Amino acid sequence: QSALTQPRSVSGSPGQSVTISCTGTSSDVGGYNYVSWYQHHPGKAPKLMISDVSKRPSGVPDRFSGSRSGNTASLTISGLQAEDEADYYCCSYAGSYTYVFGTGTEVTVL
Amino acid sequence: QVQLVQSGSELKKPGASVKVSCKASGYTFSSHAMNWVRQAPGQGLEWMGWISTKTGNPTYAQGLTGRFVFSLDNTINTAYLQISSLKAEDTAVYYCARESGWAGDYWGQGTLVTVSS
Numbered sequence: 001q002s003a004l005t006q007p008r009s010v011s012g013s014p015g016q017s018v019t020i021s022c023t024g025t026s027s028d029v030g031g032y033n034y035v036s037w038y039q040h041h042p043g044k045a046p047k048l049m050i051s052d053v054s055k056r057p058s059g060v061p062d063r064f065s066g067s068r069s070g071n072t073a074s075l076t077i078s079g080l081q082a083e084d085e086a087d088y089y090c091c092s093y094a095g096s097y098t099y100v101f102g103t104g105t106e107v108t109v110l
Numbered sequence: 111q112v113q114l115v116q117s118g119s120e121l122k123k124p125g126a127s128v129k130v131s132c133k134a135s136g137y138t139f140s141s142h143a144m145n146w147v148r149q150a151p152g153q154g155l156e157w158m159g160w161i162s163t164k165t166g167n168p169t170y171a172q173g174l175t176g177r178f179v180f181s182l183d184n185t186i187n188t189a190y191l192q193i194s195s196l197k198a199e200d201t202a203v204y205y206c207a208r209e210s211g212w213a214g215d216y217w218g219q220g221t222l223v224t225v226s227s
Binding site: 036052097 | 155210211
């Protein structure tokens with residue numbers, strides 16, 4: 001199972017929007033409604049930001065949103081804030097009770 | 111509140127074994143499966159597999175060798191990851207993550223396993 005493809009890095013100024021893509025195949029991202037996104041600050045535990053493609057867990061700011069088109073899922077951060085600077089990973093169910101993570105994207109707030 | 115507390119950092123020599131623990135509290139342990147995820151230095155997150163806390167049945171990621179074993183002790187709400195015949199490339203931070211639906215909603219703080227002679 002190959003890792004899902006994410007851009008290595010994205011950046012934006014405070015208040016701007018950034019979108020992170022996550023490209024897989026019809027056997028993972030495009031085949032199931034089970035794409036999740038995690039925020040990971042180095043040295044800390046990853047935090048669930050989006051589940052089931054677009055569901056936001058309680059406590060996650062509504063400036064984080066998820067979507068999918070075909071085999072590509074996306075995470076959009078609107079109104080970028082300094083504390084959003086972190087690594088972000090997508091993860092998709094890949095059938096047979098297995099999962100696959102994306103390659104990870106570093107978000108920089110300029 | 112839900113908490114997953116993992117055991118401390120380990121320094122092991124090649125060929126040795128290590129057992130990482132993940133103690134759960136704040137919820138019914140058998141109601142949620144447990145995933146294991148690792149991050150090697152400078153690399154991304156890698157899903158290793160999961161274990162059913164109801165049946166104890168593990169599912170391993172493709173390519174994960176038999177050196178990795180998931181287990182449970184339901185009497186103390188604890189999941190374990192044991193790695194045998196350690197190699198330098200096993201050096202990583204290992205995380206446990208509670209499964210909720212089809213995502214990991216709570217994560218342990220991570221356990222650094224360093225394999226070095």
